[in-house]
Amino acid sequence: MSTITLRRNLESETLHLPELKSMVGHSVEIVVRDSQPVPGFDADRSALLQTVDEMCQRCSQPGWDHADAESISPQTRTIARRLLELLPSDVPLPVVVPEPDGQINFEWYRAPRRLLTTSISNTGTLYWAALIDSEDPRGSCQFSEQFPPTLLYWIGLVCG
Amino acid sequence: MIDPSHLPPVEADELLARFIVNGNEVRADGTVRPQLFLPYKRVELSVNRHRDATVEETANIGRQVAAQRGKTLLGRADIRTRSCCIQTLSVVASPILPDNPNHADIVGYPARKDEQLSLAAKLAASIESAWHANGPGSITSEDER
Numbered sequence: 001m002s003t004i005t006l007r008r009n010l011e012s013e014t015l016h017l018p019e020l021k022s023m024v025g026h027s028v029e030i031v032v033r034d035s036q037p038v039p040g041f042d043a044d045r046s047a048l049l050q051t052v053d054e055m056c057q058r059c060s061q062p063g064w065d066h067a068d069a070e071s072i073s074p075q076t077r078t079i080a081r082r083l084l085e086l087l088p089s090d091v092p093l094p095v096v097v098p099e100p101d102g103q104i105n106f107e108w109y110r111a112p113r114r115l116l117t118t119s120i121s122n123t124g125t126l127y128w129a130a131l132i133d134s135e136d137p138r139g140s141c142q143f144s145e146q147f148p149p150t151l152l153y154w155i156g157l158v159c160g
Numbered sequence: 161m162i163d164p165s166h167l168p169p170v171e172a173d174e175l176l177a178r179f180i181v182n183g184n185e186v187r188a189d190g191t192v193r194p195q196l197f198l199p200y201k202r203v204e205l206s207v208n209r210h211r212d213a214t215v216e217e218t219a220n221i222g223r224q225v226a227a228q229r230g231k232t233l234l235g236r237a238d239i240r241t242r243s244c245c246i247q248t249l250s251v252v253a254s255p256i257l258p259d260n261p262n263h264a265d266i267v268g269y270p271a272r273k274d275e276q277l278s279l280a281a282k283l284a285a286s287i288e289s290a291w292h293a294n295g296p297g298s299i300t301s302e303d304e305r
Binding site for chain 2: 065066067068069097098099100101103105107109112113115117119121127128129130131136138139140
């Protein structure tokens, strides 16, 4: 299953999308999401990147939780920063917390049963779980220089 | 506290306390984050039974737990046993004698992190009312971050 993500300014209800040529003849799902940038997003993102840096500095040694926590590695920090940099500007920023296994957690939250929680490992594996009322999807994906479309989908359902 | 010589099994409607020692495990709206119910290294999670204990006795146990980790007890979240017994999880009495006969464990967490996150999110969503702060002077926004 392949996914193509496109961004356009809509000027009419008629679209010409040559990027879809390879999928002509396939059955596809079309989701259109209003992607007006969130006001102040870039400043908020810069502040959050700084928070990540400070948090990683604080958690750079084992036992940072006064117990047996593993340190947050420079690789984990780099991946977390990159994910934030790749986050589209119309998507709310997550709350970021450290975890004792050395992973960094991003949380998108609207209510106790409407959230996405994602843990970033030092290998680039992203472990995620969402609660959307009675639905409880979860899984993992590998970070590879684009913000994972699966996570964008669930963030949209949580925050949309 | 529970009489350790007559230790009853954990019943479905029993109220359990999960102690909060990290500010980033709670939100300003009175809810708690999944991290409060996320196991680490073990595939079980400590809780304390309210049964036969006063709120002050439970708080004292929490303060001891926090002190052992060089932390301050911020508060507790209460959850029913039946809310913990989902999918692979169950609750078993696990007294720590002589000090804490009310100790119990939530057991049966799977090893996969995404499965743990999913269960932890469900438990966090199932606490009874808001979390209870441990006296005056609760967390700051800096702690929460």
